[in-house]
Amino acid sequence: MRIAVAAIALLAFAGRASAQAPDAVIEDVKGSSPGVEMMDYVFAGKVIKLGAKDTIVLSYLKSCQRETITGATVTVGAEQSDVQGGTVNREQTLCDAGKMQLTVELASKSGAMVFRDVPKNAKPSPLSLRPQFTLYGLSPVVELKTGTAVVIERMDRPGERYELTPDGRKMRGALYDFADDDKALARAGVYRATMGSVQVLFQVDPEAKPGRSPLAGRLLRLQASN
DSSP: OEEEEOOTTHHHHHHHHHHSOOSEEEEEEESOOTTOOTTOEEOTTOEEEOOTTOEEEEEETTTOEEEEEESSEEEOOSSSOEEESSEEEEEEOOOOHHHHHHHHHHHHHHTSOSSOOOOTTOOOOTTTTOOSEEEEESSOEEEOBTTBOEEEEESSSTTOEEEEEESSSOOBTTEEEGGGGTOOOOTTOEEEEEETTEEEEEEEEEEEESSSOOGGGTEEOOOOOO
């Protein structure tokens, strides 16, 4: 299955994303606060000034905190925000984003796959299908890079395959959301994700839900920070 996705804002985004791993991602935004958009990555130290009725939802990638903030001045931190004025509601979500980033860093530096190849027509062994991290949503949000396809294929049961390329479709910044096309992976499925020389193995949580579950738990980044 091939999915084509537009490369809107990818060139400006790619340089910043490759230089530093983001601390959080904007899951939702309501209002007219300047300089923030849905699906933007944000980094520690960024200040976001919300109007009295503006609301922003931030998902932190290390701490797995999900914050819903209204009418405040927000300073992004490494694991949670400093919120002055307004209101903030925090909830702990399931995510493996920190482990995913370490896996991608290892794969990028070694220039090799992080799991053993399975010979064609051979039954996969438990060792060869040992996932490096878990996604907690059935509909991943996948980071794309200009000129490079991301291929996601199921390894424990053949036949399911997606190829994502930045070509001809609208996407949110540099991120493509499976939920936008009502697509979902399989519960408990083991998948290989490939972008260029980076290949990682992940598993979908057996209790994962489809659609727009908390973003940090379904984000798939295959770009390493420097």
